[in-house]
Amino acid sequence: MATGTFTVDLDWLDQFCNQLTSSTCSLEAALSALKETGPIRTGHDDLDKACLTFHDRWDDGLDMMNKSISAMSEKVRICVRDYRRTETTLTSAYPASGPSVPGTTQSAAPTYPHITTALG
Template sequence: MGAGFKVELTELDALVRELHRSQEEMRSALNALRDTGPKTTGSKELDNACDEFHDSWDDAIKKIADGTQIIEDKLKQTRDTYRDAEAAIRDGFGGKGGAK
């Protein structure tokens, strides 16, 4: 590894959590919009607009959420690889983090 290259595992963990939260929010918003319709707003025009919006964005939001899930999974693999490499190097020097 070159000089100055450092991986912060806690930052990777935070990014994984943020990606997971964002895809949950996208799916939740889509579900809430689906549940808004002729039976809930009381306005036929608004109900139709909600239905049209849902229909036009349903596939796109699903694709974004699915893509976010793929990124999250790959980031977890990357984080775990760095964590394993760090542990192997530490163990290779005969310690669990302390100097000998």
């Protein structure tokens, strides 16, 4: 029989999704700044061509990355939603203070820590 604790930090997962979205915004901002680079600013046509080539490749890669991050964030958010629903269901089904077991001080209803803390 397995023993131990399975922990799910829902707030951390929410922050993780937000950071993923934020990272793609930062990369898009850097890409936009690169697009503004040109011979007027750098003074050299070869540098302008290199920046344009790099921009096009980065744009393609960034598009693929945005799609992957969006799909991953959506799946993580679904998991968070489902964990929260499970937590609510368990909390409702097994209230923290239920009737006690006859002859003991133990509650008949198990006390479950919030899923955000642990699943035991």
